[in-house]
Amino acid sequence: MNQRNTFQRTLTLDAVHALANHPTADDVYNFVHTKYPQISRTTVYRNLNKLCDSNDLLRVKIFGAADRFDHNLHSHYHFRCDECGEVCDLDAPYMESINEMFAGIGGRKVNAHQILFDGLCPECQKNSK
Amino acid sequence: MNQRNTFQRTLTLDAVHALANHPTADDVYNFVHTKYPQISRTTVYRNLNKLCDSNDLLRVKIFGAADRFDHNLHSHYHFRCDECGEVCDLDAPYMESINEMFAGIGGRKVNAHQILFDGLCPECQKNSK
DNA sequence: AGTCTTAATGGTATATTATATCATTAAGGA
DNA sequence: TCCTTAATGATATAATATACCATTAAGACT
Secondary structure (H helix, E strand, C coil), X not given: CCCCCCHHHHHHHHHHHHCCCCCEHHXXXXXHHHHCCCCCHHHHHHHHHHHHHCCCCEEECCECCCCEEECCCCCCEEEEECCCCCEEEEXXXXXXXXXXXXXXXXXXXXXXXXXXXXXXXXXXXXXXX | XXXXXXXXXXXXXXXXXXXXXXXXXXXXXXXXXXXXXXXXXXXXXXXXXXXXXXXXXXXXXXXXXXXXXXXXXCCCCEEEECCCCCEEECCCCCCHHHHHHHCCHHHCEEEEEEEEEEEECXXXXXXXX
């Protein structure tokens, strides 16, 4: 028996779909918690991990901030504004060639990569002028 | 009066120079602490921040791990093993050109980027055979 | 449907990284 | 030497995340 479909896991996955904009684990917890108040924060974290392991979700690691979860499984890059912290998808092609460039360094097998850009979003550029 | 040269600040800066291997704040604290046991952990964190603000040090943000400090280290890429979960530095050059490739998409200003590769480390490749 | 194995849950504790607060100390200009 | 205030150190707290463990329940197998 490998994986069981629990109500809590379904809620967790649905929450990431409902919260379209790259929610953090905390965002997911808050959303699920309103629908099912007795859920444990631990359960949400655990299920997010499991759902990433089973490729139902994508984990987007953010430096100096909480990981975010993405229901958009097709490879794409992300941008995080240094000012407001918002994370968004970059509408740009995934560069398969980068995997090949870095394949084999130190005897490692490269399957994929993710890129996180940072800088200023249009809004925050305006505000800083 | 803008900035004062305290013994503790000097110790902190010297420690980062002495610890060649892009130390974490904790590494720096431990090093300084052996020389000056009464120093506070808060003081080390605060001085590392100040030294970064004054461009005496560079902060290197790491996905899902403590920030690292160095005076000459440039951003570098990371690899995470899908099997054992270990994260390590990739000994490969930082590609400045990627910033330019993605500059201006959606009106965003790109300052930097980080790449996280995933796949199998040499150990886990052996084990999976 | 009843039983059984064990994955999953929920509550609590704990780890890690880092900043906030605040009374006290001391750097360095006057 | 005095004075202003930057810096310190101790403690508390925040944010993110996992460890632990007794209990519950999913779903496979009769």
